[in-house]
Amino acid sequence: MGQGRRTRVRPWIVGVLVVAVAGVGFGLYWFQPWKLWQDETVQEALPVTVDASKAPAGAPSSGASGAPAPARPVTVARGELISHEHATSGTVKLLRLADGSHIVRLENLDTSNGPDLRVLLTDAPVEEGRAGWHVFDDGEHVGLGKLKGNKGSQNYTVPADVDPARYGSVSIWCDRFDVSFGAAELARR
Numbered sequence: 001m002g003q004g005r006r007t008r009v010r011p012w013i014v015g016v017l018v019v020a021v022a023g024v025g026f027g028l029y030w031f032q033p034w035k036l037w038q039d040e041t042v043q044e045a046l047p048v049t050v051d052a053s054k055a056p057a058g059a060p061s062s063g064a065s066g067a068p069a070p071a072r073p074v075t076v077a078r079g080e081l082i083s084h085e086h087a088t089s090g091t092v093k094l095l096r097l098a099d100g101s102h103i104v105r106l107e108n109l110d111t112s113n114g115p116d117l118r119v120l121l122t123d124a125p126v127e128e129g130r131a132g133w134h135v136f137d138d139g140e141h142v143g144l145g146k147l148k149g150n151k152g153s154q155n156y157t158v159p160a161d162v163d164p165a166r167y168g169s170v171s172i173w174c175d176r177f178d179v180s181f182g183a184a185e186l187a188r189r
Contacts (some may be wrong), residue, residue: 042149088182
């Protein structure tokens with residue numbers, strides 16, 4: 001019976017393979033490339049609130065329950081999204097609700113999905129091309145939350161202690177890579 005030759009794996013080869021597998025795993029976690037092929041559509045209704053202070057005392061209400069009729073939001077500012085790092089389109093509206101609060105509404109949003117996308121209300125001017133990719137977290141900005149979906153229409157509450165008049169743009173911001181996917185300059189009405 002012949003004695004088989006044992007192959008011995010050198011320790012440095014095992015080390016290189018472990019490092020390579022760990023690097024690929026980290027890269028997949030960090031970049032999350034599968035999100036480029038995954039769309040998440042969110043369709044939120046336009047919010048309506050009731051402003052009881054608008055109803056005169058003793059006036060009949062429009063509802064059977066005696067409550068005042070819901071009030072539609074007022075558009076304070078609006079803008080069209082332009083593309084930055086990824087093709088992005090849609091409309092951004094800054095809306096004042098009947099109770100005096102504000103929301104940012106993204107309508108007909110269409111952008112790429114990505115890791116750690118957020119909606120920022122900023123004081124940065126919107127610039128086209130690469131010049132506008134990295135400016136939105138440089139100055140004053142307010143994070144309104146994670147992007148709910150890369151397609152559709154969505155609402156983001158502006159915190160009560162934030163004066164929306166101090167901000168002139170909205171960015172779909174990738175916090176992981178500090179880059180704007182797209183942004184809109186808000187034109188006041």
